[in-house]
Amino acid sequence: MMVNLNETAALLLNNDNFLLLCHISPDGDTVGSATALARGLVSKGKKVKILCGDKFTSEYSFMFDGLEMSEEEPRFIVAVDVADPKLLGAQYKKEYGGRVDLCIDHHSTNVIYAAKTCLEPNSASAAEIIYLLLEEMGVEITPEIAGCLYTGVSTDTGCFRFSNTTVRTFQIAAKLAEYGADYYNINQSFFETKTKTYAALERLALEGMRFYFDGRCAVICVTRSMYDETGSNEAETTKLANLPRQVEGVKVGVLMRELEDGSFKCSLRTHGEIDASLIAAKLGGGGHVGAAACTIEADKDKSTELILKAIEPEICDEDSALK
Numbered sequence: 001m002m003v004n005l006n007e008t009a010a011l012l013l014n015n016d017n018f019l020l021l022c023h024i025s026p027d028g029d030t031v032g033s034a035t036a037l038a039r040g041l042v043s044k045g046k047k048v049k050i051l052c053g054d055k056f057t058s059e060y061s062f063m064f065d066g067l068e069m070s071e072e073e074p075r076f077i078v079a080v081d082v083a084d085p086k087l088l089g090a091q092y093k094k095e096y097g098g099r100v101d102l103c104i105d106h107h108s109t110n111v112i113y114a115a116k117t118c119l120e121p122n123s124a125s126a127a128e129i130i131y132l133l134l135e136e137m138g139v140e141i142t143p144e145i146a147g148c149l150y151t152g153v154s155t156d157t158g159c160f161r162f163s164n165t166t167v168r169t170f171q172i173a174a175k176l177a178e179y180g181a182d183y184y185n186i187n188q189s190f191f192e193t194k195t196k197t198y199a200a201l202e203r204l205a206l207e208g209m210r211f212y213f214d215g216r217c218a219v220i221c222v223t224r225s226m227y228d229e230t231g232s233n234e235a236e237t238t239k240l241a242n243l244p245r246q247v248e249g250v251k252v253g254v255l256m257r258e259l260e261d262g263s264f265k266c267s268l269r270t271h272g273e274i275d276a277s278l279i280a281a282k283l284g285g286g287g288h289v290g291a292a293a294c295t296i297e298a299d300k301d302k303s304t305e306l307i308l309k310a311i312e313p314e315i316c317d318e319d320s321a322l323k
């Protein structure tokens, strides 16, 4: 059943012992949304625990500062920014996938798996929805909550550069700054500072960038051996996803990264005129117009072939008539 903000706020206020679930390969939006919601619920006297199928990296740790996690058995399960139960990871999918009480999300590809779903596909981030929800619940927005939400809002929009950014995004960001979000340090941490290992991985990945379809598609590929070579790790690769699209003339940017089992996760980025989620959906994935992902269970060559085949009709559609 679909629920609006009002109904969602009432649901949260009328329940207790919450478990908030984040998606695997956690990003600023899923973590920022979960921690902000957790803080809001705690301020209303509720007990809350947050879980994620993958470990949270250290750049997110400030969002958990001073946030007390409940040890109680969860009674109300909320997934935030999770479009599909498989994004909970194998263990939590098995444990909780079939009994999520409420899903708060902004992915148009949400498979509607929760008992109740609060979905706003035009929202640039889940954090924007959480902000409106906390206001609806009468939660006082502290500087800590504002910082968590600003992290979600800024990271899902690439610091307000992506095509999903709206007037409302700026309005909410301004509100969050007013409420005391430490936007300078958050921007520095997520958009300026690179670890040495990431810088090495980026150099290696860019060296291997390949272009297809007259330069309209750029692909970079990260293999497991690159982690050994650079000391980097999978968590650091998320930032690479935006790089291929930065090249002039590129309409679809692809990051392929090899997973532990040898399959390839493909992250797609477009400028919004080509629907990345349509391409990802052909291979069992999903996401947004400007950013989507899928996992291909094949080796590097076969995975590249399959992703290019999925991209070709979308990228060649309008221009092929001109040739």
Ligand SMILES: [Mn+2]
Binding pocket: 029, 030, 081, 106, 124, 125, 126, 156
């Ligand atoms: Mn998101």
